[in-house]
Structures are given as structure tokens and as C-alpha cells.
Amino acid sequence: xxxxxxxxxxxxxxxxxxxxxxxxxxxxxxxxxxxxxxxxxxxxxxxxxxxxxxxxxxxxxxxxxxxxxxxxxxxxxxxxxxxxxxxxxxxxxxxxxxxxxxxxxxxxxxxxx
Amino acid sequence: xxxxxxxxxxxxxxxxxxxxxxxxxxxxxxxxxxxxxxxxxxxxxxxxxxxxxxxxxxxxxxxxxxxxxxxxxxxxxxxxxxxxxxxxxxxxxxxxxxxxxxxxxxxxxxxxxxxxxxxxxxxxxxxxxxxxxxxxxxxxxxxxxxxxxxxxxxxxxxxxxxxxxxxxxxxxxxxxxxxxxxxxxxxxxxxxxxxxxxxxxxxxxxxxxxxxxxxxxxxxxxxxxxxxxxxxxxxxxxxxxxxxxxxxxxxxxxxxxxxx
Numbered sequence: 001x002x003x004x005x006x007x008x009x010x011x012x013x014x015x016x017x018x019x020x021x022x023x024x025x026x027x028x029x030x031x032x033x034x035x036x037x038x039x040x041x042x043x044x045x046x047x048x049x050x051x052x053x054x055x056x057x058x059x060x061x062x063x064x065x066x067x068x069x070x071x072x073x074x075x076x077x078x079x080x081x082x083x084x085x086x087x088x089x090x091x092x093x094x095x096x097x098x099x100x101x102x103x104x105x106x107x108x109x110x111x112x113x
Numbered sequence: 114x115x116x117x118x119x120x121x122x123x124x125x126x127x128x129x130x131x132x133x134x135x136x137x138x139x140x141x142x143x144x145x146x147x148x149x150x151x152x153x154x155x156x157x158x159x160x161x162x163x164x165x166x167x168x169x170x171x172x173x174x175x176x177x178x179x180x181x182x183x184x185x186x187x188x189x190x191x192x193x194x195x196x197x198x199x200x201x202x203x204x205x206x207x208x209x210x211x212x213x214x215x216x217x218x219x220x221x222x223x224x225x226x227x228x229x230x231x232x233x234x235x236x237x238x239x240x241x242x243x244x245x246x247x248x249x250x251x252x253x254x255x256x257x258x259x260x261x262x263x264x265x266x267x268x269x270x271x272x273x274x275x276x277x278x279x280x281x282x283x284x285x286x287x288x289x290x291x292x293x294x295x296x297x298x299x300x301x302x303x304x305x306x307x308x309x310x311x312x313x314x315x316x317x318x319x320x321x322x323x324x325x326x327x328x329x330x331x332x333x334x335x336x337x338x339x340x341x342x343x344x345x346x347x348x349x350x351x352x353x354x355x356x357x358x359x360x361x362x363x364x365x366x367x368x369x370x371x372x373x
């Protein structure tokens with residue numbers, strides 16, 4: 001096992017541990033945790049058995065295996081970003097509706113008059 | 114003329130308009146002495162709220178800035194909850210002349226089904242210069258919306274409007290909150306809901322106070338935003354909603370489904 005693979009293995013292990021810890025403390029909702037765990041587990045597998053990844057890359061016609069990793073990482077992050085924007089817009093909409101409701105209710109209870 | 118028995122609510126969305134709101138409220142009181150007036154103070158940092166309170170009108174203060182769209186949605190909710198027959202929207206910056214409000218109400222159709230009357234600002238170009246890009250944006254919008262609504266509209270972005278009971282109910286749920294596009298998008302929503310939309314020509318006045326947003330780069334930005342908005346509207350679903358799905362038709366069902 002080379003130094004690079006050890007580094008990957010250790011950092012992936014640390015990421016998994018961090019996600020599990022956040023979950024344990026209820027700081028991370030399950031629906032997000034599942035996504036990150038789903039990324040971490042293949043990473044661990046490939047860190048332990050790098051040849052598996054090389055063979056996968058060659059099987060789908062990628063000459064330089066790290067390229068496949070980069071492309072997959074970019075695609076995944078892009079999907080995450082789009083999903084986050086959607087979620088943010090939804091939250092913003094709900095916050096606005098709450099603010100409108102509060103303004104109407106404040107008037108009814110006579111606050112600020 | 115027979116006496117108008119409709120209960121009318123005037124909604125004045127206001128954001129930092131201490132220089133003009135006092136005189137606007139005076140003019141509204143003179144033009145529509147029997148109407149109730151609601152100022153929606155959109156988190157002003159100046160004396161807007163205290164001036165409105167001193168004028169004795171109803172006041173709702175937003176807890177943070179929601180934009181004109183958000184302020185109007187509060188106004189529509191208030192009007193719908195209290196069962197008003199008609200709602201008039203007048204900006205607090207003084208560019209809308211409240212003396213046109215009775216004419217707007219007269220032109221408003223009170224029969225079932227939403228109806229909107231827009232007070233179009235007469236384009237007396239020499240009086241107020243408009244950058245070319247903004248003029249193009251307004252023409253593009255006017256042409257598109259005239260086709261969509263089946264009514265010749267020359268000033269779709271005017272925020273001086275009157276709404277009947279069903280339009281109040283419609284907008285209490287669906288008034289768009291996006292910055293700037295609220296006036297235009299609300300017309301698209303209304304026409305999709307089968308609303309009758311009409312226009313009344315008025316003479317626009319320069320603002321009493323405050324800064325008009327008319328610089329060239331901003332006008333260009335506005336033009337591109339209008340183009341983007343029209344594009345998004347064209348690809349959005351819900352174009353061909355059957356008239357039977359509307360609440361004022363005999364088969365009563367919700368107009369616009371709540372988003373999940």
C-alpha cells in the first residue's frame with residue numbers, strides 16, 4: 001500500500017467518522033447524511049483496493065483513471081449545488097410566508113402600536 | 114350616480130417614504146373618504162410608520178424587508194380575511210394620483226370571477242425621461258401581455274390598480290414575491306385564472322420624494338430580467354388550466370395547488 005492510498009484511506013475514514021458523529025449528535029438530517037455516506041463508502045473500497053478503480057476506469061474507456069475520479073467528483077458536486085439552491089429557494093419562500101403571517105398576527109394582537 | 118356600497122380597502126405598500134407618505138394618505142382620504150386604508154410598512158428605517166400611525170390609518174409592519182410583492186401579499190391577505198369587496202393598490206412615493214381611484218373602482222367589474230383594473234401612466238415622454246432599454250422592456254412586456262390578457266395594455270408595470278373580491282382571494286394566495294416582477298407576473302397569474310383585465314389611462318406625476326430607478330445600466334438589467342421572466346413563463350406548466358377548475362365555476366375546486 002503506497003503513501004497516497006494510505007492518505008486517501010485515512011481521510012475517507014475521517015470523513016465517515018465525522019458524518020456519523022454529526023448524525024449521532026443530531027446535527028445532520030438523515031437525508032443528507034445518507035448522501036455523504038454513499039460517497040464515502042465507495043471511496044473506502046477504492047482506497048483499500050485501488051486496482052478495482054483502475055479496472056473500472058479502463059472498462060469504461062478512460063485512459064487515465066484519476067480523470068474519471070475528477071469528472072465524477074465534479075458531477076456529484078454540481079448535483080449537490082443545484083439541489084442546495086432548490087432547497088434554499090424553498091426555505092426562503094417559507095421564511096417569507098412566516099414573516100407575512102407574523103406581520104398580520106402582530107397587527108391583530110396590537111403589538112408595536 | 115348611485116352610491117357605491119362596496120367595502121373598499123386601499124393598500125399602500127411603503128418602504129422609506131417619509132417624504133411623501135403623509136401627503137399621499139391625505140389625498141387618499143380626500144379621494145375615497147369611505148374607504149379603509151392599510152399601510153404595509155416594509156421594514157422602513159425612517160419615520161414612514163410613525164407618520165402613517167399619526168394619520169390614523171391601519172398599519173402593518175413587516176419584520177424584515179419583503180419587497181413590494183411581499184408587502185402586497187400581506188395587504189391581500191388582510192383584505193381577504195376581512196371580506197373587502199374591492200382593493201386599491203397605491204404606491205407611497207406619490208407618483209400615483211389617488212384622485213383617479215374612484216374612476217378605477219367604477220371601472221372594476223364586481224361580478225364573480227377575478228377582475229383587475231390597471232391605471233396606466235400616460236406616456237408624456239418629455240416630462241420624465243426614460244432610458245431606451247427600459248422603454249424597449251416596457252414595449253416588449255406590453256405587447257406580450259396584451260396578447261395574453263386580450264386587453265390592450267400599455268403600462269403593465271404600473272402598481273396603481275384595483276382588484277375585485279375574487280381577485281383579492283386569488284392574490285392572497287398567489288401574489289408573486291419576486292423583486293420587480295411582481296406587477297407583471299401577477300397579471301400572468303390573473304389571466305391564467307381567467308381574470309378580466311382592463312386598463313384606465315391616467316397622467317403620471319413625478320415622484321414627490323425618493324430616487325427613481327432609471328439609470329442606464331439598471332435599465333439594461335431590467336430589460337434582460339424581463340426577457341428572462343417571459344422565457345420562464347413560456348416554459349412553465351399550468352398554461353392550459355381548464356375553466357372548470359376555477360373556484361367561481363360551478364364545480365368548486367382550488368385554483369392553484371399548493372406547492373409540495
